[in-house]
Amino acid sequence: MHKRAFGAVAAIGATTLLMTACGGTTTPAQTSGSTPTSTSTSTAAAPATTSATAAPTRDANADLVIWCDSTHGPAVTAIAKKFADAQGLNVQVQTTPDDKTRQQYQDATKVGKGPDIVVGAHDWLGEFVQNGVAAPVQLDAATAAKFQPSATAATKFNGQNYGVPYAIENIGLIYNKDVISTPPKTLDELISMGQAAVKAGKAKQVLSMNVGKQGNPYMAYPFFSAFGGGVFGTKANGDYDPNQVIINNAGSVKGGELLAKLGKEKILSTNVDGTNVAQLFTSKAAPFLIGGPWDIEPAKKANINYGIANLPTVAGGGAMQPFLGVQMFYLSSKAKNAPLAQEFLTAFVPTDDVQIALYEGGQRPPALKTAYDKVAAQTPDIKAWFEAGKGGKPMPNIPAMNAVWTPWGQAEADLISGAATDPKARLDAAAKEIKAAIAKG
Amino acid sequence: MNKSIYVALKWVLIVVALVFVFWLAAQLAMQGAWLAVTLTAFVGLCILLIYSTKRAVPMKYLFPGILALLGLQIWPMLLTISIAFTNYGNGHLGTQEEARNQIVANSVQEVPGSPRYKASVAVKSGQPKATGPLKLLLTSPEGKTYVGDPKEGLSELPEGDVTKSTIGKITAAKGYDVLNAREINARGKDLGELAVPTDDGGGIKMVGLSEAFVGKATVTYDAAKDTLYSEVTKKTYAPKNAFYTATDGSGDTFSQGWRENVGLANFKTIFTDPTFRSGFFKIFVWNVVFALGTVLLTFILGMLIALLFNHPRLKGKGIYRSLLILPYAIPAFVTALLWKGMFNQDYGLINQTLHLGTDWLGNPWAAKAAVLITNLWLGFPYMFLVCTGALQSIPGDVQEAARIDGANAMQTLRKITMPLLLVAVGPLLIASYGFNFNNFSLIYLLTEGGPFTGGNATIGDTDLLITLAYRLAFSGANPSYGLASAVSIVIFALVAIMSLPGFRATKALEEIN
Numbered sequence: 001m002h003k004r005a006f007g008a009v010a011a012i013g014a015t016t017l018l019m020t021a022c023g024g025t026t027t028p029a030q031t032s033g034s035t036p037t038s039t040s041t042s043t044a045a046a047p048a049t050t051s052a053t054a055a056p057t058r059d060a061n062a063d064l065v066i067w068c069d070s071t072h073g074p075a076v077t078a079i080a081k082k083f084a085d086a087q088g089l090n091v092q093v094q095t096t097p098d099d100k101t102r103q104q105y106q107d108a109t110k111v112g113k114g115p116d117i118v119v120g121a122h123d124w125l126g127e128f129v130q131n132g133v134a135a136p137v138q139l140d141a142a143t144a145a146k147f148q149p150s151a152t153a154a155t156k157f158n159g160q161n162y163g164v165p166y167a168i169e170n171i172g173l174i175y176n177k178d179v180i181s182t183p184p185k186t187l188d189e190l191i192s193m194g195q196a197a198v199k200a201g202k203a204k205q206v207l208s209m210n211v212g213k214q215g216n217p218y219m220a221y222p223f224f225s226a227f228g229g230g231v232f233g234t235k236a237n238g239d240y241d242p243n244q245v246i247i248n249n250a251g252s253v254k255g256g257e258l259l260a261k262l263g264k265e266k267i268l269s270t271n272v273d274g275t276n277v278a279q280l281f282t283s284k285a286a287p288f289l290i291g292g293p294w295d296i297e298p299a300k301k302a303n304i305n306y307g308i309a310n311l312p313t314v315a316g317g318g319a320m321q322p323f324l325g326v327q328m329f330y331l332s333s334k335a336k337n338a339p340l341a342q343e344f345l346t347a348f349v350p351t352d353d354v355q356i357a358l359y360e361g362g363q364r365p366p367a368l369k370t371a372y373d374k375v376a377a378q379t380p381d382i383k384a385w386f387e388a389g390k391g392g393k394p395m396p397n398i399p400a401m402n403a404v405w406t407p408w409g410q411a412e413a414d415l416i417s418g419a420a421t422d423p424k425a426r427l428d429a430a431a432k433e434i435k436a437a438i439a440k441g
Numbered sequence: 442m443n444k445s446i447y448v449a450l451k452w453v454l455i456v457v458a459l460v461f462v463f464w465l466a467a468q469l470a471m472q473g474a475w476l477a478v479t480l481t482a483f484v485g486l487c488i489l490l491i492y493s494t495k496r497a498v499p500m501k502y503l504f505p506g507i508l509a510l511l512g513l514q515i516w517p518m519l520l521t522i523s524i525a526f527t528n529y530g531n532g533h534l535g536t537q538e539e540a541r542n543q544i545v546a547n548s549v550q551e552v553p554g555s556p557r558y559k560a561s562v563a564v565k566s567g568q569p570k571a572t573g574p575l576k577l578l579l580t581s582p583e584g585k586t587y588v589g590d591p592k593e594g595l596s597e598l599p600e601g602d603v604t605k606s607t608i609g610k611i612t613a614a615k616g617y618d619v620l621n622a623r624e625i626n627a628r629g630k631d632l633g634e635l636a637v638p639t640d641d642g643g644g645i646k647m648v649g650l651s652e653a654f655v656g657k658a659t660v661t662y663d664a665a666k667d668t669l670y671s672e673v674t675k676k677t678y679a680p681k682n683a684f685y686t687a688t689d690g691s692g693d694t695f696s697q698g699w700r701e702n703v704g705l706a707n708f709k710t711i712f713t714d715p716t717f718r719s720g721f722f723k724i725f726v727w728n729v730v731f732a733l734g735t736v737l738l739t740f741i742l743g744m745l746i747a748l749l750f751n752h753p754r755l756k757g758k759g760i761y762r763s764l765l766i767l768p769y770a771i772p773a774f775v776t777a778l779l780w781k782g783m784f785n786q787d788y789g790l791i792n793q794t795l796h797l798g799t800d801w802l803g804n805p806w807a808a809k810a811a812v813l814i815t816n817l818w819l820g821f822p823y824m825f826l827v828c829t830g831a832l833q834s835i836p837g838d839v840q841e842a843a844r845i846d847g848a849n850a851m852q853t854l855r856k857i858t859m860p861l862l863l864v865a866v867g868p869l870l871i872a873s874y875g876f877n878f879n880n881f882s883l884i885y886l887l888t889e890g891g892p893f894t895g896g897n898a899t900i901g902d903t904d905l906l907i908t909l910a911y912r913l914a915f916s917g918a919n920p921s922y923g924l925a926s927a928v929s930i931v932i933f934a935l936v937a938i939m940s941l942p943g944f945r946a947t948k949a950l951e952e953i954n
Contacts (some may be wrong), residue, residue, distance in 0.1 A: 088622070118817050129696060130698075132543040135545075138648045140557045140652070158547075158696070232843060270803060273789060276782070276785065338629045339628075339632055340626045340649075342649035343622075343651070399919055400916070400918040410893050421891075429896050430898070440710070
């Protein structure tokens with residue numbers, strides 16, 4: 001009898017295992033703050049706490065569900081509460097682990113368990129449209145005109161507008177004011193200032209910029225854009241065209257030649273990568289850092305007297321213009337509460353209060369012009385970041401961009417390390433690789 | 442003991458299992474997965490048949506194992522194989538109809554120059570708000586008021602019959618019941634489909650709770666020819682390679698594709714990809730060297746340390762042993778990133794302490810060495826643990842006998858200890874080889890397969906087949922699970938073929954006993 005009882009236990013165990021195998025799409029239930037009520041009293045929206053990797057589970061009683069990553073959780077929760085109070089609704093903000101939002105949102109939406117709105121970067125758009133998880137947002141022309149043009153451009157795909165932007169992010173030149181009194185206007189000035197600092201013993205190297213063994217084309221892009229180079233040409237409607245790869249056009253090749261020269265002069269090095277790029281600046285080894293708003297907190301913590309300036313201009317070209325990253329609210333194509341979600345996006349997000357509240361949470365220039373003006377008047381850093389991004393183009397949001405990063409980055413790294421001596425040939429090879437990958441579909 | 446208690450217990454457990462199976466089936470039925478429901482029901486029936494009678498005693502033991510084998514091994518394998526023959530991946534997730542509907546729905550644009558209405562949603566007085574036919578109560582920018590019906594279109598609403606808010610939105614109208622925010626939201630699905638036709642062929646649609654716009658789909662579907670026509674690009678799009686592609690040969694496509702069977706195309710891609718073919722042999726050789734080298738190095742180091750710490754006269758073994766296990770206890774990804782930092786040519790600890798200028802992560806040979814060193818660090822504690830256990834189980838009298846017979850330490854090790862040790866550790870070495878053959882995370886975290894010295898970004902000097910497969914499947918514009926499945930099947934075949942001699946060798950070892 002012993003044996004038989006054991007057998008039954010084992011069977012149950014096995015069935016449980018089978019269930020776990022089949023239940024790949026279900027995620028462990030999360031507790032979600034306050035218990036929602038179905039009356040029209042406003043309920044405070046509390047961010048749902050999630051375990052390290054699991055996707056949040058939506059609450060069936062919420063009138064509106066928003067997902068964002070945990071970094072943006074507090075700011076989004078605060079504005080969601082305002083909306084909930086004004087409308088007398090129960091709005092729920094749920095957070096995902098920081099780098100998992102994009103995937104978890106798509107997975108959950110496919111099986112009908114996603115939120116109504118998701119907060120994310122604009123370069124997810126192509127993939128979202130492709131996989132049918134984002135819906136157009138019909139902003140009226142007057143509201144759309146209230147945003148910075150670069151921000152609205154970033155939320156467009158194939159001529160259609162998806163989502164509503166709230167912040168713009170780009171890289172710039174961060175410098176140590178204790179070493180460099182006035183920021184350089186040209187790259188040559190930057191180098192001579194840096195070399196003087198090294199000579200005076202105030203620094204160990206001229207510049208810190210993330211390159212790495214596999215390259216970092218997001219950081220290197222300004223060197224190409226300064227000469228009119230880039231990634232993709234544009235279609236008639238302004239969209240990036242995946243059939244026009246221009247990483248090896250005349251301007252891009254000039255940029256490549258400049259990178260090779262800077263690598264030879266040891267201004268740039270593939271040994272500076274994500275692990276040490278910020279630390280080289282905060283430890284005062286380098287007086288210049290090409291970096292973004294995320295580098296400011298560490299600099300403040302290290303008591304660096306930092307300044308933010310535009311990227312310099314280059315000899316024989318124009319200004320180095322960075323990629324713009326735009327933070328935005330997406331509307332789900334499977335939103336269960338589409339009317340409320342649309343109301344939130346078209347009437348609530350494009351207001352100063354909301355944009356400024358989001359700025360306070362994220363420390364990036366707001367996408368709404370009037371909100372930006374208010375913030376910039378009080379915060380020089382935000383003004384400096386915005387100025388540094390002026391004239392920059394949004395990072396391509398078309399799916400083909402996925403095929404670009406790796407070959408393009410390797411070409412950049414090879415030019416800087418000297419592994420490739422002919423910039424034109426190396427960029428041609430990278431373009432060939434990219435085109436083949438795009439053709440693969 | 443009392444037999445009936447066990448019988449009762451057995452039945453309780455059977456019932457619990459069946460209740461669970463039933464619950465699972467109900468959950469699956471709600472999701473409409475009928476195949477899974479049938480399978481679950483079958484499993485439930487098996488449980489009942491096998492465990493309720495005394496007929497199938499061997500099956501009682503085998504059943505849980507068979508179930509686990511089918512569910513956790515065979516099923517994923519079948520799934521992988523079936524995906525390998527499709528184009529499943531980003532942009533190819535759903536059906537053609539879903540893709541087409543998405544394209545048309547996403548093409549709705551505001552008609553240029555059309556007004557934006559202030560709008561509210563209402564039903565005819567007396568009709569239920571939850572189900573009644575919806576009407577839009579609209580206020581034009583000039584202040585004129587209308588009622589919109591999806592069939593009859595716009596008709597004017599007399600000024601005297603309506604009450605308007607400060608922004609001009611109608612809050613009450615004679616003969617209509619206006620819906621509040623929650624009520625509108627509850628009808629979201631109906632509203633999404635509701636469009637009040639206008640003269641120019643567009644439709645007035647709600648945006649949010651208090652605004653409506655005149656929209657028009659710029660893409661139309663021709664069901665007879667299965668083509669799409671875009672008014673924006675003035676092009677016709679026909680199905681090609683699971684995308685709607687422009688028929689004018691410009692390569693213009695809508696990015697929403699669909700899932701379809703592609704036969705052997707994925708395998709063809711693998712075997713005809715020029716970079717894959719040129720790099721395959723090089724990567725294959727390194728993959729074998731890496732896996733063998735790792736196993737040998739970690740085993741030798743682990744065994745030597747185990748031998749040392751197995752010495753009866755050594756004091757404080759507990760402390761040493763715990764310290765040695767530390768590299769094993771720290772998560773491998775943390776260690777890999779730490780080593781990556783230490784291998785940095787300019788700023789890394791290794792070059793700074795040893796005053797070397799080696800470009801550890803940039804030189805192909807140095808990078809290979811760096812990978813092996815890091816994996817040695819990660820792997821030797823495991824071998825140390827295993828060897829310690831195995832050594833302790835070797836009877837001391839055998840070694841004593843050898844000593845009495847005049848064997849020196851080296852001879853005892855080679856002729857007595859090693860063979861006995863290998864019997865116990867041999868299968869684990871093969872397992873370790875199998876694991877390291879596909880050690881994706883180490884390579885990915887330490888070198889990402891690099892350095893890439895061939896002037897491309899596809900074939901790296903420390904790439905394993907698995908990292909190459911990952912890059913191949915996911916480096917395109919659209920990550921393709923179909924291609925990834927095909928690659929994993931190819932790799933499985935390779936590993937299986939190579940493991941055969943290994944398993945034969947273990948059998949030979951076992952014959953020592």
